[in-house]
Amino acid sequence: MKNLMDIYTRKKKDIAAIEKELEESVYTDHSMLRETSMHLLKAGGKRIRPVFVLLSGEFGNYQLQTMKRVAVPLELIHMASLVHDDVIDDANTRRGQLTVRSKWDNRIAMFTGDYIFAKALGVITQIPKPAVHQIMSKAIVEMSIGEMEQIRFFFHSEQSIRDYLLRIRRKTALLIAISCQLGAIASDAPDWICNKLYSFGYNAGMAFQIRDDILDLIGTEKQIGKPPGSDVKQGNITIPVLLAMQDPALKPFILSELERIHQLDGQTDVSRFLDAIRSSKGIDQAEALSQKYIDKAIAALDSLPQTQAKKDLTEIAHFFGNRSY
Amino acid sequence: MKNLMDIYTRKKKDIAAIEKELEESVYTDHSMLRETSMHLLKAGGKRIRPVFVLLSGEFGNYQLQTMKRVAVPLELIHMASLVHDDVIDDANTRRGQLTVRSKWDNRIAMFTGDYIFAKALGVITQIPKPAVHQIMSKAIVEMSIGEMEQIRFFFHSEQSIRDYLLRIRRKTALLIAISCQLGAIASDAPDWICNKLYSFGYNAGMAFQIRDDILDLIGTEKQIGKPPGSDVKQGNITIPVLLAMQDPALKPFILSELERIHQLDGQTDVSRFLDAIRSSKGIDQAEALSQKYIDKAIAALDSLPQTQAKKDLTEIAHFFGNRSY
Numbered sequence: 001m002k003n004l005m006d007i008y009t010r011k012k013k014d015i016a017a018i019e020k021e022l023e024e025s026v027y028t029d030h031s032m033l034r035e036t037s038m039h040l041l042k043a044g045g046k047r048i049r050p051v052f053v054l055l056s057g058e059f060g061n062y063q064l065q066t067m068k069r070v071a072v073p074l075e076l077i078h079m080a081s082l083v084h085d086d087v088i089d090d091a092n093t094r095r096g097q098l099t100v101r102s103k104w105d106n107r108i109a110m111f112t113g114d115y116i117f118a119k120a121l122g123v124i125t126q127i128p129k130p131a132v133h134q135i136m137s138k139a140i141v142e143m144s145i146g147e148m149e150q151i152r153f154f155f156h157s158e159q160s161i162r163d164y165l166l167r168i169r170r171k172t173a174l175l176i177a178i179s180c181q182l183g184a185i186a187s188d189a190p191d192w193i194c195n196k197l198y199s200f201g202y203n204a205g206m207a208f209q210i211r212d213d214i215l216d217l218i219g220t221e222k223q224i225g226k227p228p229g230s231d232v233k234q235g236n237i238t239i240p241v242l243l244a245m246q247d248p249a250l251k252p253f254i255l256s257e258l259e260r261i262h263q264l265d266g267q268t269d270v271s272r273f274l275d276a277i278r279s280s281k282g283i284d285q286a287e288a289l290s291q292k293y294i295d296k297a298i299a300a301l302d303s304l305p306q307t308q309a310k311k312d313l314t315e316i317a318h319f320f321g322n323r324s325y
Numbered sequence: 326m327k328n329l330m331d332i333y334t335r336k337k338k339d340i341a342a343i344e345k346e347l348e349e350s351v352y353t354d355h356s357m358l359r360e361t362s363m364h365l366l367k368a369g370g371k372r373i374r375p376v377f378v379l380l381s382g383e384f385g386n387y388q389l390q391t392m393k394r395v396a397v398p399l400e401l402i403h404m405a406s407l408v409h410d411d412v413i414d415d416a417n418t419r420r421g422q423l424t425v426r427s428k429w430d431n432r433i434a435m436f437t438g439d440y441i442f443a444k445a446l447g448v449i450t451q452i453p454k455p456a457v458h459q460i461m462s463k464a465i466v467e468m469s470i471g472e473m474e475q476i477r478f479f480f481h482s483e484q485s486i487r488d489y490l491l492r493i494r495r496k497t498a499l500l501i502a503i504s505c506q507l508g509a510i511a512s513d514a515p516d517w518i519c520n521k522l523y524s525f526g527y528n529a530g531m532a533f534q535i536r537d538d539i540l541d542l543i544g545t546e547k548q549i550g551k552p553p554g555s556d557v558k559q560g561n562i563t564i565p566v567l568l569a570m571q572d573p574a575l576k577p578f579i580l581s582e583l584e585r586i587h588q589l590d591g592q593t594d595v596s597r598f599l600d601a602i603r604s605s606k607g608i609d610q611a612e613a614l615s616q617k618y619i620d621k622a623i624a625a626l627d628s629l630p631q632t633q634a635k636k637d638l639t640e641i642a643h644f645f646g647n648r649s650y
Contacts, residue, residue: 033469111472122462128461141447147436
């Protein structure tokens with residue numbers, strides 16, 4: 001399997017142009033907002049949404065200028081949601097960097113998110129296609145519902161697999177889906193291609209989040225940029241845990257661990273919990289489900305013209321399912 | 326002086342239509358978000374921004390449908406900013422009602438704000454005029470900077486009057502200014518009228534916020550729907566306080582009180598502080614400044630056609646300067 005960076009190489013120049021535009025888009029004379037926003041930007045990230053916009057745009061009349069206007073607000077919305085998530089999660093690190101709430105404080109993180117979101121709106125309104133506005137705003141509403149759902153299900157051990165899937169659909173998959181769809185729409189690709197790319201992005205996004213949730217349980221701090229077990233400490237019960245609980249021999253111990261971690265507000269060692277999940281079938285089953293989503297994502301590309309963009313999207317989907325970072 | 330409600334009577338039907346649209350716009354199947362949003366809506370408010378949209382719209386081709394599409398997102402943006410403000414301020418009541426953060430919690434309040442903001446974006450994108458989008462998004466960016474400024478100046482006793490004025494300009498006056506401007510733009514009023522209405526709204530908004538800040542110091546809990554002195558308890562130093570500190574005989578006591586309140590994180594009786602401000606010239610001087618803004622607001626209407634809308638706007642500006650609620 002190729003490394004993500006190899007796949008990115010072909011679009012290196014355009015990704016750099018988006019990176020520059022991202023920096024310019026959050027620029028402000030207000031020194032604190034400039035610092036917090038740049039801190040967020042510089043903390044990196046895979047820029048998956050911009051890359052998907054660029055690759056999807058190749059199925060139509062590819063214009064970098066148009067691509068930038070779509071990619072930048074999508075990445076900004078993602079960043080704004082991350083900084084608010086970090087407040088909810090009391091997260092101290094993300095991608096190995098201090099979070100805004102940890103380097104400054106929760107209030108500053110909240111308003112940094114509001115500011116970046118407002119800036120995203122400013123870029124969105126420059127896109128001359130009302131259809132793009134509608135698709136973005138609907139996805140943003142769903143994302144905010146997904147964030148609220150996440151709180152509601154914290155330490156909720158009786159939730160179903162369906163509850164989990166609905167939540168990650170809203171929280172992650174929809175924004176990735178529309179990144180592909182909008183890249184294609186903005187470059188005037190045919191409708192059927194836009195729809196196929198939406199489906200690709202949706203399934204790839206589901207796989208991406210499931211892999212993320214697996215890595216939180218089996219990864220090392222170096223790989224994932226935060227201590228493993230961060231999810232359960234916040235009360236976020238993910239699919240490997242739900243699957244592990246289907247084993248009657250394991251369920252009582254997992255439940256008692258969840259109860260204990262909840263009572264201690266996550267301020268406790270969770271290594272026994274992690275060991276239990278790792279030794280269960282939950283990880284393998286979650287990996288199999290992630291693989292199913294990747295297969296679906298790739299199948300959605302079937303009828304698309306055989307282009308380099310299609311090859312790259314396929315490679316990225318494979319990466320999503322197997323990545324360790 | 327007329328009561329605000331008398332002024333509103335003429336537009337009662339259209340205000341009711343906007344109220345209904347506001348409720349519909351935040352509707353969701355998600356029960357908690359529906360509850361928190363409706364709680365916010367039902368907690369009331371003066372609906373000043375929608376009323377300004379309606380009255381300004383009368384200077385052009387007034388269409389209720391068009392007015393609704395402009396008024397609803399402006400009120401939603403205002404509501405979203407209030408619910409985030411309440412998180413920052415640790416506010417328990419607003420307008421005599423429990424705040425979302427107090428009835429639920431801070432995390433739920435943050436995501437409720439995000440949700441309402443996202444819904445506002447959905448309504449904005451239905452407005453077919455790109456100029457409206459640009460004006461709204463710029464104002465929202467300025468508002469978020471204003472919110473951050475407010476944090477930065479908490480308990481900052483050396484701030485200047487200019488710091489204060491810049492802050493309330495961003496926090497309050499700009500959104501009111503664009504409510505007037507956009508009501509006129511959306512109904513295709515001539516450019517010069519749109520600009521005059523912007524100036525009216527800006528100055529009326531400055532007066533409104535100064536009056537708000539005075540009321541927090543001299544009003545009763547019944548009048549203002551929250552305990553008096555709430556501002557200083559949060560560290561928000563307002564113009565009557567800054568003006569009172571210009572008296573060398575009062576300054577040391579005010580500074581020591583600010584220091585004491587800061588050290589106790591606002592969890593203390595502030596009646597001696599309030600007494601000091603009330604007995605100073607700060608209140609009268611702030612009222613005089615507020616009056617100056619009202620005069621400017623009304624002067625901005627001078628050259629506008631003599632219509633009922635102009636009379637109503639004038640009445641509201643007078644109300645802003647003298648209101649006790």
